[in-house]
Amino acid sequence: MSCDSRLNQQGISEQQWAPEVRRACPPACGTRPGAYQPLHPPIALAEETEWYGNLPRGRPPHSTTPAQRRDILQAAETDPQTNAVAIRDSLHLDVCERTVRRVLHEAGVHHRTPAKKEYLNDQHREGRLRFAQQYVDKAEDFWKRVIWTDEKTFSSTCHGRRHCWRWNNTR
Secondary structure: OOHHHHHHHOOOOHHHHHHHHOOOOOHHHOOOOOOOOOOOHHHHHHHHHOOOOOOOOOOOOOOOOHHHHHHHHHHHHHOOOOOHHHHHHHHOOOOOHHHHHHHHHHOOEEEEOOOOOOOOOHHHHHHHHHHHHHOOOOOHHHHHOOOOOOOOOOOOOOOOOOOEEEEOOOO
16 A cells, blocks of 8 residues: 555545655656656555665676685685785686675785884894894904895885785784
C-alpha cells in the first residue's frame, strides 16, 4: 500500500499531505515540473517496506582466481620492496595493477614506508666509545694498513622514497 493511500484512509486530505510527500521524479519520467507526481518506484518501495537505508549491492566477480590471489600475497611476502606493477608482471597476470593492490589490501597487506634506523641509546654510545678507545693508542704503521671508506651507499636503481609491503600491525 502506497503512502498516499494510507494517508487518504486515515482521513488526511491530499492537499495536506502532498507538499511533504511529493518527490521529484528523474527527468526521464517526462512529467512537467511542479505537477503532482506519484512516488517514484524506489521511494514507493521504501515507503511500503518502511526501510530507508542503503540496499545491499552486489559485487562484480573477482578478476583473479584464488590461486592467483595466493600467488600475489606470496610475491609480496617474498619481496616486500617490490611494487604492484612488478608483482603483476612477474606473475604474468592480465589484470590492472589496481587489482593487485586491492587483493593485497583485502588481505591486510599495505605498501608502507619502512621504519627508519633507530636512534642511538646509551648502550650503543658506550659500545662506540669502547671501540674508539681500543684504537686510540695505535701506531702510525697500523693506520697505514687501514683501508678507509666512507658510509656512502651507491644504488643503480632509483634513489626515491622506499616502500615495502607489510601486514597490519607489523614493523
